[in-house]
Amino acid sequence: MRHLEPKDISVPEVFKLLLSGIAPRPIALVATISENGNPNLAPFSYFNAFGSNPPFVAFSPSSRVRDGSRKDTYYNLIREKECTIQVVTHSMVEQVNLASSEFATGIDEFVKSGLTPLPSDLVTPPRVKESPFQMECLLHQEVALGDGKGSGNLMICRIIKFHVAEEVYDESGENIDPHRMDLV
Secondary structure, eight states, rough: OOOOOOGHHHHHHHHOOOHHHSOOOOOHHHHHHHHHHHHEEESSSEEEEEEEEEEEEEEEEOTTTTTTTHHHHHHHHHOOOOOEEEEGGGGGHHHHHHHHSSTTTOOOOOHHHHEEEESEEEEESSSETTSSSSEEEEEEEEEEESSSOOOEEEEEEEEEEEEEGGBBBBTTTSSBOHHHTTOO
């Protein structure tokens, strides 16, 4: 057994430990809108659900390790206070990988990735058609988890509407079948 203290290893080594040691981990595909009305789309591997009454999810747009800068998603969500969050399936993983590329601010990742935007009902950011499980969310709270390179920013979002594809429900029609979801 290896015994490692985060203070004794590099930030990239800590990152690698967390990504490989805490698994499987769902991937959030988050859509936001810029102040100019441009859609933004980015995946996040630090993501999960926290509570059901009311329903909350959280994800972490961490600062970049190389220079401490933040993704457009962070700034858009702080300013606009709304987003959509989708789960990622194996059938869309290549497109999501394209959306994870570092494009210049203002570039539409929907166009670059080939993913299809759908209008949302209660928030401005679009949903992603290819995902079978989509959530419209409002930012409830942002929690800064440090101020250095690679530090996290926990974005706690309240779900105000779910969109679930009929084909992922089991035969009873009451429960989602995780095998039908085929999540990454």
